[in-house]
Amino acid sequence: MTPNIIERSEARRDRIAVIAPEGVFTYGDLLDASAVVATRLLAGRDDMEGERVCFLVPPGWAHVATQWGIWRAGGIAVPLATSHPPAELAYVLDDAQPEVVVAHGELLGRVTESAQDRGLTILQTEALVSLGPTGQLPSVDAARPAMMLYTSGTTGRPKGVVISHANVTAQVESLTTAWDWRDTDQVLLHLPLHHVHGIVNILTSALWNGAICEILPRFNPVDVWERLSRGDVTVYMAVPTVYRRLIDAWEDADAPTREAWSAGARACRVMISGSAALPVPTLERWQEITGQRLLERYGMTEIGMALSNPLEGERRAGHVGRPLPGVSVRLVNDEDEPVEDETQGNIQVQGPTVFAKYWNRDAETEAVFTADGWFRTGDQAVVQGGAFRILGRTSVDILKTGGEKISALEIEDVLRGHPGVTDCAVVGVPDADWGDKVCAAVVRTPSEAVNHETLRAYAKERLAPYKVPKEIRIVDALPRNAMGKVMKQAVRELFEVTEEE
Numbered sequence: 365m366t367p368n369i370i371e372r373s374e375a376r377r378d379r380i381a382v383i384a385p386e387g388v389f390t391y392g393d394l395l396d397a398s399a400v401v402a403t404r405l406l407a408g409r410d411d412m413e414g415e416r417v418c419f420l421v422p423p424g425w426a427h428v429a430t431q432w433g434i435w436r437a438g439g440i441a442v443p444l445a446t447s448h449p450p451a452e453l454a455y456v457l458d459d460a461q462p463e464v465v466v467a468h469g470e471l472l473g474r475v476t477e478s479a480q481d482r483g484l485t486i487l488q489t490e491a492l493v494s495l496g497p498t499g500q501l502p503s504v505d506a507a508r509p510a511m512m513l514y515t516s517g518t519t520g521r522p523k524g525v526v527i528s529h530a531n532v533t534a535q536v537e538s539l540t541t542a543w544d545w546r547d548t549d550q551v552l553l554h555l556p557l558h559h560v561h562g563i564v565n566i567l568t569s570a571l572w573n574g575a576i577c578e579i580l581p582r583f584n585p586v587d588v589w590e591r592l593s594r595g596d597v598t599v600y601m602a603v604p605t606v607y608r609r610l611i612d613a614w615e616d617a618d619a620p621t622r623e624a625w626s627a628g629a630r631a632c633r634v635m636i637s638g639s640a641a642l643p644v645p646t647l648e649r650w651q652e653i654t655g656q657r658l659l660e661r662y663g664m665t666e667i668g669m670a671l672s673n674p675l676e677g678e679r680r681a682g683h684v685g686r687p688l689p690g691v692s693v694r695l696v697n698d699e700d701e702p703v704e705d706e707t708q709g710n711i712q713v714q715g716p717t718v719f720a721k722y723w724n725r726d727a728e729t730e731a732v733f734t735a736d737g738w739f740r741t742g743d744q745a746v747v748q749g750g751a752f753r754i755l756g757r758t759s760v761d762i763l764k765t766g767g768e769k770i771s772a773l774e775i776e777d778v779l780r781g782h783p784g785v786t787d788c789a790v791v792g793v794p795d796a797d798w799g800d801k802v803c804a805a806v807v808r809t810p811s812e813a814v815n816h817e818t819l820r821a822y823a824k825e826r827l828a829p830y831k832v833p834k835e836i837r838i839v840d841a842l843p844r845n846a847m848g849k850v851m852k853q854a855v856r857e858l859f860e861v862t863e864e865e
């Protein structure tokens with residue numbers, strides 16, 4: 365069986381698929397380039413049989429062609445985050461155990477040493493995504509894994525979420541029905557391509573439907589506004605932090621510029637927000653300046669999208685709507701029993717969009733599913749008048765900053781590795797820009813001189829930039845309860861109090 369998206373694209377060879385920094389490419393170009401990539405990855409074999417391919421490629425044409433090539437060769441695509449330092453990338457190489465690492469020339473330096481130390485083959489996209497011969501490609505059953513996305517949790521370091529071709533298809537078909545994707549759509553993409561938001565909701569949904577996906581190399585508010593102001597983008601999706609940045613840029617612009625920008629945004633048929641709670645003031649201000657009422661939805665790496673406000677009908681502020689087509693969602697108490705209507709409960713999800721397993725982590729996989737197969741999201745909600753309202757997470761140690769999910773425990777572990785740190789506690793402090801602002805309270809080793817800057821520099825070498833605490837406060841002792849457990853709420857208050865002063 366050929367992955368469905370490939371079959372569908374054959375009928376659209378002449379249509380534009382991707383507009384990228386490298387140029388404009390048709391579905392035919394994508395089919396041809398990905399067949400070459402697949403042939404090169406296969407290197408004479410019939411099938412990659414689920415070998416992992418880690419790829420570190422900036423958002424653009426080479427990224428998409430590589431991803432499709434891996435799928436067509438029967439491999440598992442493991443996108444590496446372009447913002448990550450070598451230490452985080454090396455962690456993924458150790459965990460995913462890929463057969464090969466693909467890197468773009470400008471990012472090669474970040475993975476070369478780790479790949480060589482592990483005896484891995486490195487292929488450069490400039491050579492991989494180029495003209496060349498194509499051979500027979502394998503038949504890839506839908507049940508086989510398509511990709512693995514790394515996500516933070518309450519235990520240990522990030523885990524690989526294994527998503528099958530059937531999962532991707534179910535996720536995209538659900539969003540196609542709910543949001544009425546069509547081949548006349550044109551979507552703008554500037555979100556990272558190592559998360560479901562960028563990969564599935566934007567890129568794959570567009571290409572599944574024969575639409576155009578226009579990829580910007582990075583997020584810059586003025587670039588996005590100028591692109592929107594041309595009036596031909598029909599679908600736009602982003603995280604709340606991005607909408608807030610766009611609002612700030614609009615407020616700073618002069619009157620004619622504002623008018624042109626607003627007119628462009630008004631031309632979209634739908635603008636969507638997700639990956640973190642959309643603050644009501646952001647929803648309202650966006651509507652004032654663009655006339656667009658943002659459609660908020662809720663999802664997660666392990667399940668794709670689960671809940672969405674409607675395309676037609678009331679989009680309730682502070683709510684994330686109802687279950688998407690094909691997705692079952694329930695609210696339960698701590699014993700996994702469904703709760704009464706209008707009662708707070710833990711969100712559980714079931715259906716063909718839900719992932720199969722965490723890579724090489726059977727115990728963790730088992731722990732997140734109930735005996736009857738419901739996935740425990742770790743989020744809580746209440747249903748009010750038929751619409752779900754997200755109330756937060758069960759764990760205080762899972763934070764969302766600018767749409768990125770991070771584990772406070774992982775950051776604490778890294779900070780504790782510094783010789784000047786005796787103890788520390790990382791918390792998320794509510795913040796209008798980031799959602800959760802990452803802050804750390806640190807107890808210093810008496811003999812060592814550490815401060816905010818030295819600790820941030822230390823963390824930056826070891827962690828993704830968005831995990832590095834924005835604020836670090838040196839304290840004499842961490843607030844603990846009678847059992848000796850750190851009281852995270854009290855730590856959070858250390859930062860909140862100062863902000864208000």
Ligand code: MLC
Nearest residue numbers: 555559560561583605639663664665765766767768829830
């Ligand atoms: C960048 N920084 C962040 C950050 N992103 N810090 C905290 N949180 C983040 N998310 C750091 C930078 O490295 C820099 O550090 C400093 O903050 C200022 O950077 P910036 O230039 O202002 O940030 P920028 O590069 O513009 O990035 C902001 C952003 C980006 C919001 C555009 O974070 C982003 O694209 N987020 C979306 C992530 C996403 O797609 N999530 C979906 C997950 S899937 P320094 O040290 O240099 O000052 C999912 C499921 C679902 O959640 O439901 O969709």
Ligand code: AMP
Nearest residue numbers: 638639640641661662663664665754769
């Ligand atoms: P990730 O693991 O990066 O896929 O992040 C998924 C998490 O993002 C969910 O478990 C929620 O906590 C959060 N999330 C996604 N969408 C929303 C939303 N609309 N409102 C509140 N939280 C959200």
